[in-house]
Amino acid sequence: MDINYTSERNTQILISLLKKHNIRNIIISPGSTNICFTASVQHDSYFNLYSSVDERSAAYMACGLAAETKEPVVINCTGATASRNYMPGLTEAFYRNLPVLAITSTQPRERVGQNIPQVLDRSSKPNDILKSSFYIETIFNEEKEWAAINLINHALIDLRKNGGGPVHIDLETTYSPDFSVKELPDVPMVEFYSNTENIPDIKQDKVAVFVGAHLKWEQKQIELLEKFCELYNGVVLCDHTSNYWGKYRVLPNLMSIQRTNRSACLKIDFLIHIGEMSGAYMQIEPNIVWRVSPDGRHKDTFKHLRVLVQSDEEAFFEEMIRRGKSVQLTTYYQEWKKECEVIEKxxxxxxxxxxxxxxxxxxxxxKGSAVHFGILNSLRTWNYFQLNEGVLGFCNTGGFGIDGCVSSMIGASLADKNKLYFGIVGDLAFFYDLNAIGNRDIGANIRLIVVNNGKGNEFRNYGNWCAPIGEYADEFICAARHFGNKSSNLLKHYAEDLGFDYFCASNKDEFKEVKDKFFSADKKDKPILLEVFTTTEDESRALELIINACGGVASSAKDMAKSVLGESGVHVLKRILGRD
Known part of the structure; x- marks a missing residue:
């Protein structure tokens, strides 16, 4: 039999990335579950292979070899109790920060606890044997392939990161007997840099900087990013939680979601990703991504991470400016700005x-105010429209739940009684956090909009994959008719009894009558709550018009369902609704 590489794609990717990360030394223990990996690396002369029948001994051998060479060492074993014998040696590696990579081969996790031979539960580990652990599944689609590449890169970086230490990969196998693959896939490696000293130069002619959720910027940080953009022909892509108000800021959320007109700007050659989680769902397509963050955590938001830099933003941009080009251009920013303005009009x-x-x-x-948005509909919707320069935006995008958005706004308002704090939330999010407005420390600097459509309207909005279900979704998916079912008195009495000034609006004219009072910068004696009553149909139609601002709108609910779900998804919905 001619032995080459296994046909198992996850194992191919692991071996390819071991080579790209310059990891050669492997100590193998005998078994059947690890045959696909063992036979494949045995075929490849790049690796230095050693055999150890005893897994406990293999782990300690790896400690000795790693300490001597100062290089990572792989240990690999079969299923059953073989992996348990790694624990003493991995404990040693943990406390000595030795880069030992334990690759334990496994049958699919679904078999755990089903009386299937040689299948153990490895989902929980002692705290002091590993820095991190990753499960690499069998690959059957593009998403699983990206996950495997991302997780394996993460694992191999962790071996050396922050002083180094042991890492675990649980590698799923199907026991494929096919060893006919002659070449490994050329999968992308993620390079890690613990500081800015040795990071590569930026060679691209255009650079986009994506800023996720970010605390208020210091003036020096703004100036550094402005200078960077001038030296590298850069643009800064923001949402309202980015809180960046420098020269080269654009708000491209409206432009990026156009269904019938995909701007060429959205295909980005080179992107630097800073800040934390964004809830804008900006639909950009970067080719190469560098992630820069003080924590150095492996986050591949755009699925094209190539460089991970553990550094604060100031140090990174200072280093890039030091290396910068003499020619100063802002043409890329002008391209983005023009495209955004065209759509807005x-x-x-x-x-x-x-x-x-x-x-x-x-x-x-x-100006000078802060706005706290409820997740999803409110945050996404308001990101389509500009705020006044200097207005700060916040949202609970970390945990991304509906709970706590009002409480977060009230907590922030305690910091400065002379500053206005606005909140925009839907009815479910508001009533979930209802007790917050009863807090005795609430000041007159609170302005809260509650958009009351009587349900979680997100799931009925145009473009949501659940939208074709229609009214069927109201009962449980949208949780309709709770909290007074759009009562005109419930929130009015509650708010007024708690000392709020209360306004409401059910149409455009009523809103126009109260908006000046609500948004006035003048000091008030009381906090203000504005309840706005909208309908499912109007909310969904508004989003439909926004998404299709550059072209035609879906001609029917059926057309929209097909565009969102595909033909097979439509058939599933018909069966659910009893219409098939």
Whole structure:
């Protein structure tokens, strides 16, 4: 039999990345579950292979070899109790920060606990034997392949990162007998740099900087990023939680979600990713991504991570400026700015909705204020419209739940009684956090908009994969008709009894009557709550018009369902609804 590489794609990727990360030494223990890996590396002369029947001994051998060579060492074993015998040696490696990579081969995890021979539960590990652990599944689609590449890169970086230490990969196998693959896949390696000294130069002619959720910027940070953009022909892509107000800022959320007109700008050759989780769902397509963060954590948001730099932003941009080009260009920023402005001018009149309110009032929020958005609909919708320069935006995108958005705003408002704090939340998020507005420390600097459509309207909105289900979704998916079912008195009495000034609006004219009072920068004696009553149909239609501002709108719910779910998804929905 001619032995080459296994046909198992996850094992091919692991071997390819071991080579790219310059890891050669492997100590193998005998067994059947690890045959695909063992036979494949045995075929490849790149690796230095050693045999150890005793897994306990193999782990200690790896400690000795790693300490002597100062290089990572791989240990590999079969299923059953073989991996348990690695624990003493991995404990030694943990406390000595030795880069030992334990690759334990395994049958699919679904077999755990089913009386299937040689299948053990490795999902829990002692705290002091590993820095990190990763499960690499059998690959059957593009998403699983990306996950394997990403997780294996993460594992191999962790071997050396922050002083080094032992790492675990649990490698799933199907026991494929096919060893006919002659070449390994050329999968991308992620390079890790613990500081800015040895990072590569930026050679691209255009550079985009994506800023996720970010605390308020210091002036020096703004100046450094501005200078960087001038030296590297850069643009800074933001949402309202980025809180960046430098020269080269653009807000491309509206432009990026156009369904019928995909701007060429969205295909980005080179992207630097800073900040934390964004809830804008910006639809950009970067080719190469560098992630820069003080924690150095492996986060491949855009699925094209190639360089991970553990550094604060100031040090990174200072180093890049030091290496910068003499020619200063801002043409890339001008391209983005022009594209965004073109789309903004094509927005049609919207029906009364969260989006229409944002379009009418985003620039009424006074400078120097802060805005706290509810997740999903409110955050996404308001990101389509500009705020006044200097207005700070926040949202609970970390855990990304509906709970706590009002409480977060109230907590922030305690820091500065002379600053206005605005909140924009949906009814489910508000009532979930209802007790927050009863806090005795609430000041008159609170302005809260509650968009009440009587349900979790996100799931009925145009473009949501659940939208074709229609009214069927209201009962449980959207949790409709709770909290007074759009009562005109419930929240009014509650808010007024707690000392709020209460306003409400059910149409555009009523909103226009109260908006000046609500958004006024003048000091008030009381906090203000504005309840806005909208309908499912208007909310969904507004989003539909926004997404299709550059072209035609889906002609029917059926067309939209097909575009979101595909033909097979539509058939599934029909069966659910009893219409097939």
């Amino acid at each position: 094509q927005l049609p009149e919207l029906p009364f909705s969260n989006a229409w309110i944002a379009s009418q009032s985003s620039l009424m929020i006074p």
